[in-house]
Amino acid sequence: QVQLQESGPGLVKPSETLSLTCTVSDGSITNYFWNWIRQPPGKGLEWIGHIYHSGSTYYNPSLKSRVTISVDTTKNQISLRLNSATAADTAVYYCARAPYIAAWFDPWGQGTLVTVSS
Amino acid sequence: DIQMTQSPSTLSASVGDRVTITCRASQSISTYLNWYQQDPGKAPKLLIYSASSLQSGVPSRFSGSGSGTDFTLTISSLQPEDFSTYYCQQSYTTPQTFGQGTKVEVK
Numbered sequence: 001q002v003q004l005q006e007s008g009p010g011l012v013k014p015s016e017t018l019s020l021t022c023t024v025s026d027g028s029i030t031n032y033f034w035n036w037i038r039q040p041p042g043k044g045l046e047w048i049g050h051i052y053h054s055g056s057t058y059y060n061p062s063l064k065s066r067v068t069i070s071v072d073t074t075k076n077q078i079s080l081r082l083n084s085a086t087a088a089d090t091a092v093y094y095c096a097r098a099p100y101i102a103a104w105f106d107p108w109g110q111g112t113l114v115t116v117s118s
Numbered sequence: 119d120i121q122m123t124q125s126p127s128t129l130s131a132s133v134g135d136r137v138t139i140t141c142r143a144s145q146s147i148s149t150y151l152n153w154y155q156q157d158p159g160k161a162p163k164l165l166i167y168s169a170s171s172l173q174s175g176v177p178s179r180f181s182g183s184g185s186g187t188d189f190t191l192t193i194s195s196l197q198p199e200d201f202s203t204y205y206c207q208q209s210y211t212t213p214q215t216f217g218q219g220t221k222v223e224v225k
Binding site: 044045046047058060061062094096098101102103104105106107108109110111 | 119150152154160161162163164167168173205207209210211212213214215216217218219
């Protein structure tokens, strides 16, 4: 059964770049859409963007100018970079798989909390 | 963006109760509507996809219905492990958007 695990620094300074990796185990990256979703503490869920195994991406327009999602099929990893971080980017970041572009998210990683603070 | 509005925001219920949560989209999304359950400190878990399809392994007391703009998630007989927060999500168009969540709490 495929498993997703997010990793990366838990603390980022304001104006710096937030970088996270999602490692996919017991399954292939091929033929799926891989999504990043975040949840500020005590708040709801926000979709950040997705990438297909081919490298095709789509980003939420609200974050598009600051976000880059990439895939490394040799390592079975998906990466997220969010530039110019602010306190508003403090959130639990999840990666999740979708079987096609207009589909549900399943499974999800356990999530990782990133705090933006000096 | 398509706005998703859930009601109520909080629902107080007892074990054995029939519970219904509503999700309304700001425009028609056909049946591109999914439901998730999230426990504190955990990732969301898929319950229902495509408005009414039960995800494998999810108890049959959960059901979903609706199309267009109005959708419901029903728990036929609330169990202790069902006290949680529920989110709807539209996958009709990007950016995919979520409802604000409905917390089901003990009455």
